[in-house]
Amino acid sequence: IIGDVDYKEIKSMISDKFGAWKKGKSHADPIPDLTPNVSLTEINFIDLPTATQSSISVTNNVDLKMSDEDYHIALITNNILGGGGExxxxxxxREEHGYTYGAYSRLGSDRYGVARFRAYAKVRNMVTDSAVTEIVKEIVRIRTEAVDAEHLKNAKAxxxxxxxxxxxxPQSVANYALNIKLNELPKDFYETYLEKINAVSASDVKRVANKYYKLANxxxxxxxxxxxxVANLEELGFPINYFDHYANPVSKPVFNKAIPEGLTASEVMNNYINAIGGRDLLESVNTLVQKADVTIPAPFKPQATIKQMVPxxxxxxxxxxxxxxxxxLGGMSFDGETGYNEGPQGRNTLDEKVINDLKAVKGIFQELYYSEDQLxxxxxxxxxxxxxxxxxxxxxxKVLYRFYSIDSALLLSEEEEGENNNIISKNYGDYRDVNGIKFPFYIDIPSQKLEFNVTEILINEELKDSDF
Incomplete structure (x- = not known):
């Protein structure tokens, strides 16, 4: 119990409420063992075909306890390598190459000495191999070069x-007391904490980096x-082992299969049109209303209503x-000539590029109108x-990519390049029949953490100009 309390009064209250409790049998869990690191550095790859970013983690297991002499040095060493914006x-x-919004590291500790180091980042697909190279480069740097005196000073500060x-x-003070008990630390551990932080030298940092950042393992x-x-990762020279989503070893997947001879993009598009209902039925749709429950990173679930009218x-x-x-919460509207975005701060007119893109749309089902030279x-x-x-x-x-299932001919995913070369992807699933037309009732936009679960679709309902 931490806070502005009277010790004798609190002790009396605790004795009164809990004094009758009997001591139970202690349950001893087995002490975990530190898993050995790999004998030689390797890449472990998990294929995520819909990913627009790669998640990278350069990691090895470490034996580090809070009671170790290296502990305070390890804190400073990690801060210098990847503790934040400096x-x-x-x-x-981030700053030099623009590969990611953030790249960091963590050097863990554990009461049993079963912990791990990892340096990590999420980067665009096209720079995955380069990002791995730069992460390794910075680990080599902290292992081989003395840290700049000013950088070391700032890390301590x-x-x-x-x-x-x-x-x-008070919660932190309580955690400190618990740490001393659980990790068998000296009673003055936190009294000497700052003294030990300030005593860390550049040579200490290099020594600890070499000890715990197992670059060869x-x-x-x-x-x-x-x-x-993968093709670019193979050029790095590290052996690559492949795993499924449950960390089971698998053979190298076939990433690029041969396209059947003579097959064209127009045929793929026509197969999709036929799979969802056929050209005649799709062309008969003049208005479309879709309602959906939306999952967003918030403690509430919005509802979306999307209305379309040809063209x-x-x-x-x-x-x-x-x-x-x-x-x-927001929205967008386009009446065929102009439009606006709407949010909590009010309305903003759509910019000229967006308006021109919307004017170019020829119908509700755009696949009906693509020419061969567009595909x-x-x-x-x-x-x-x-x-x-x-x-x-x-x-x-504008260039976009769409992925159509070979088996069902249905649209599974699409990708479009957004601002700052970021790829915006949409995934489609749970196709259902509505008046003879198949619609996806599930739409996922991973980069925006949005999921749409369609609840209702209305075809050729009367809409007015005021709806737009």
Whole structure:
């Protein structure tokens, strides 16, 4: 119990409430063993065909306890490598190269000495191999070069400041007391904490980096889109072992299969049109209304309503009910000539590029209107363990890729390059029949952490110009 309390009074209250409790039998869990590191550094690759980013973790197991002499040095060493915005990793991968929004590291400790080190980042597919190279480069740097005196000074100051701030929290003080008990630390562990932090030298940092960053015995774990990244990873020279989503070893997947001779993108598109209902039925749709429950990173679940009218009128509104009131979260509307985005801060007119893209839309089902010179059959890819034809679609300056299942001909996923070269992907599933037309009732936009679960679809309902 931590806080502004009277010890004798609290002790009396505890004795009164809990004094009758009998001591039970202690349960001794087996002490875990430290798993040996790999004999030689290797890449462990998990294929995620829908990934627009690669998740990279350079990791090895370490034997480090809070009671070890190296503990305080390890804190400073990790801060210098990847503890935040001033770390080697962040400065390199984010600021110098622009590969990622953030790159960090963590050097763990454990009461039994069963912990691990990892340096990690999420990067664009096209720079996965380069990011691995730069992460390894910074680990080599901290192992071989003396840290700059100013950088070391700042790392210490960061820990001193955060330690002092944490002392203001009763919860932190309670955790410190618990740490001393659980980790069998000396009673003055936190009294001498700052002294030991300030005593760390550049040579200490280099020694600890060499001791715990096992660069020759490291797993470089990469989760990403194999068809985009594996060929370049193979050029790095590390052996690559492949695993499924449950960490079971598997053979190297076939990332690029041969396209059947004579097959064209137009045929793939026509197969899709036939699979969802046929050209005549699709062309008979003049209006479309879709309602969906939306999952977002928030403690509430909004509802979205999307309305379309041929050739190119479109509106989307998202609302949520909270405490009996309806809250407008945002939306977009286009009446065929102009439009706006709407959010909590008000309305903003759509920019010229977006308006021109929307004006170019020819109908609700765009696949009906693509010409042969807009389409290119690129490859066969795996999407959620289904083989799919990858079709490149060029709409003026805009380029997108759509993936159509080889077995069902249905659209499984699409990709479009957004701002800052980021790839925005959408995944489609749970196709259901509505008036003879198959629609996806599940749509996932991973980069925005959005999921749409369609609840209702209305075809050829009367819509008015005011709806847009």
């Amino acid at each position: 770390g080697y990793l962040f400065k390199n991968l 960061n820990y001193v400041g955060s330690f002092i701030r944490r002392l203001e929290s 490291t797993r470089i774990i990469v989760v990403g889109k194999g068809s985009d990244v 190119n009128k479109y509106s989307m509104k998202m609302e949520a009910s909270m405490n009996g009131q309806t809250m407008k 290119e059959l690129v490859s066969i890819n795996s999407i959620d363990y289904q083989d799919a034809y990858k079709v490149k679609i060029t709409e003026g300056e």
